Amino acid sequence: MPRTYLVTGALGCIGAWVTKTLVDRGDHVVVADVGTDRHRLHAVIEADGLSRVTYDAVDITCSDEVRRAIDQSGASRVIHLAGLQVPACKADPAGGSMVNVVGTINVFQAAADSGCERVAYASSAAVYGTVDGDAPDESMPGTPETHYGVFKQANEGSARIFHSERDLDSVGIRPLTVYGVGRDQGLTSDPTRAMKAAVVGRPFAIGFSGTTDYQYVADTAAAFVTCVDRAAPGAHVYNLHGTSLHMADVVAMIRELRPSAQIGFAGPTIPIPPALDGASIRAAFPDLPSTPLDEGVRQTVDRFQLLSEEGRLQTHDLD
Numbered sequence: 001m002p003r004t005y006l007v008t009g010a011l012g013c014i015g016a017w018v019t020k021t022l023v024d025r026g027d028h029v030v031v032a033d034v035g036t037d038r039h040r041l042h043a044v045i046e047a048d049g050l051s052r053v054t055y056d057a058v059d060i061t062c063s064d065e066v067r068r069a070i071d072q073s074g075a076s077r078v079i080h081l082a083g084l085q086v087p088a089c090k091a092d093p094a095g096g097s098m099v100n101v102v103g104t105i106n107v108f109q110a111a112a113d114s115g116c117e118r119v120a121y122a123s124s125a126a127v128y129g130t131v132d133g134d135a136p137d138e139s140m141p142g143t144p145e146t147h148y149g150v151f152k153q154a155n156e157g158s159a160r161i162f163h164s165e166r167d168l169d170s171v172g173i174r175p176l177t178v179y180g181v182g183r184d185q186g187l188t189s190d191p192t193r194a195m196k197a198a199v200v201g202r203p204f205a206i207g208f209s210g211t212t213d214y215q216y217v218a219d220t221a222a223a224f225v226t227c228v229d230r231a232a233p234g235a236h237v238y239n240l241h242g243t244s245l246h247m248a249d250v251v252a253m254i255r256e257l258r259p260s261a262q263i264g265f266a267g268p269t270i271p272i273p274p275a276l277d278g279a280s281i282r283a284a285f286p287d288l289p290s291t292p293l294d295e296g297v298r299q300t301v302d303r304f305q306l307l308s309e310e311g312r313l314q315t316h317d318l319d
Helices: 013-024 039-044 063-073 086-091 095-116 149-164 190-200 219-230 247-257 279-283 293-309
Strands: 004-008 030-032 053-056 077-080 118-122 168-175 175-180 204-206 211-218 235-239 243-246 263-265
Touching: 004 013, 004 063, 004 293, 013 053, 013 190, 013 219, 030 063, 039 293, 063 190, 063 219, 063 263, 077 095, 077 219, 086 095, 086 149, 095 118, 095 149, 118 149, 118 219, 149 235, 168 219, 175 190, 175 219, 175 263, 175 293, 190 263, 190 293, 204 243, 211 247, 211 293, 219 235, 219 293, 235 279, 243 247, 247 263, 247 293
Parallel strands: 004 030, 004 077, 030 053, 077 118, 118 168, 168 235, 175 211, 204 263
Antiparallel strands: 211 243
């Protein structure tokens, strides 16, 4: 039977794919987002799917707006993805904390007050920082090196307290480098932007290097939906793991599909935390999809090509 889900931050990349995952199976989604730019949703969801989406302008830093949105939606399951990414939090730590920390507390509070069944929320591998020595336990992150990572670590603690004090069930998910159509913002968006640049024939320089972990956004979205639907009671946190590969190999995959692509890379590495193996979430949900990296890159390039041919491909992020 179709359900109604409330998704905060659904105008972002992962949010658009979560919305697609839900509407493709016949569910209704209330998009709770302060933004108005729907280009990511329109890039990944067909028109018949968009008919099952309702838009609600919600500022998650306002507790009253969040409570109203959840109550009016009638949703018993909430997927909370609204947040500011690393560069924005670095530029404005106070503003970042209002959105990423206070906003998340508002979601937890409203969900608990409304009797929601479960909240799935976006944490991040940024909670680890640089880890030396043995791999830490998945439930005990290291020392974050950015405000963004500190904020995400605080949210994991808040989820734990809301479960112990209000019996609110939750699941935090820690992705690393998510790629796919719609990924046009954030520190690790460059591989996706390089794929888009290859399609439109523009040169592009990826701003980081080394080996990191790549997760296809459709798989990431499936993890959020699966967890909000099926997680056991408690306040869980899971790492996501996709394919670990050197940037040179990722660039080679793009060039194999578009031989004339002018793509380079340089800059710092984004290290993979030793605990980021995804074993815990796979044990809990062994049926989660895992798209091979070369297939995910191909699907992304093909979708960009289709959008370009239809005149619907936005390229402002390449400027």
